[in-house]
Amino acid sequence: MTLGIFLELVEIKAKIASIWPFLLGMIFVQANYQHLNWGVTALFFIAMLLFNMAVDINDNYQDYTKAGNQAAEWKKHTNIIGVHRLSVRRIFLLMAGLAVVAGVIGLYLVWRTGWPLLLMGVFCFLVGYVYAGGPRPLSGTPTGEFFAGFTMGYMIMLITVYLNLYNTPYFSWMLMGRVLLTSGIAIMAIAALLLANNICDAQEDLALNRKTIVYYLGVRGALWLFAGFYVVGYLSLIASVWLGDLPVWSLLALISIPLVVKNVRGLFRIQVKKETFILAVRNLAILALTTTLAESLGLWLG
Secondary structure, eight states: OOHHHHHHHTTGGGGHHHHHHHHHHHHHHHHHTOOOOHHHHHHHHHHHHHHHHHHHHHHHHHHHHHOOGGGHHHHHHTSHHHHTTOOHHHHHHHHHHHHHHHHHHHHHHHHHHOHHHHHHHHHHHHHHHHTTOSSSOGGGSTTHHHHHIIIIIIIHHHHHHHHHHTTSSOOOHHHHHHHHHHTHHHHHHHHHHHHHHHHHTHHHHHHTTOOOHHHHHHHHHHHHHHHHHHHHHHHHHHHHHHHTSSOGGGGGGGGGHHHHHHHHHHHHHOOOHHHHHHHHHHHHHHHHHHHHHHHHHHHHHO
């Protein structure tokens, strides 16, 4: 396996969906509490990336191994394992190795910081596996977007906040609610990314016996949901600024609206994976860049 194939296998281009909520968590803590624990936070960042890689490998592994004879052409020409004729056994060992290392780091962090991290970590591990594994993977159900957006957009940010505040009196149920609102724009953008993927794969998913939310809403209904995700995300950003959890300068991220709207309209016109799925990827990158820069600017000016 070459480095290029490995990076494709772990979907390195999608890692922004993990790094973004992590950065939002750091900004949130600094803006409200000025209390950063760099050591445990750096370890979590490593574990988070390793586990995210393992999850993406598992997605490809499960898709390949579960596809029946009727999907032989799909396995050969679409799935990365079949395209590059990779060893299924080695792919499994690589996936397991990454997950074990991430788990060991996670257990060390639990030992350092306390049981709340164990609960959050177990939840993330379970969702990471059942998203593509198990008898009925979440990715093939109407709940895939919700679990992925919630786990990556919210849980990563929440764990980041917890690791920086575990040794203070600030971490509470109310704080968890504030973090949920602040992470709303990331949750929605990640959910929109996965929904765009399912919209483009609507026919392919039927052949693979997947009934995603697109199956129930229809392509047109799913497109309106796709657009609605961004509206909710922007509103959550505005609400967090209004409540004082984010610097006022964070509203500069609203300059991204015209670009996001342009990309949404592009997907409304054409739903072809190789042509327009990239528009949802661009929206994620645009929102990650603008929110991170705007909130960081607010910290600096504040």
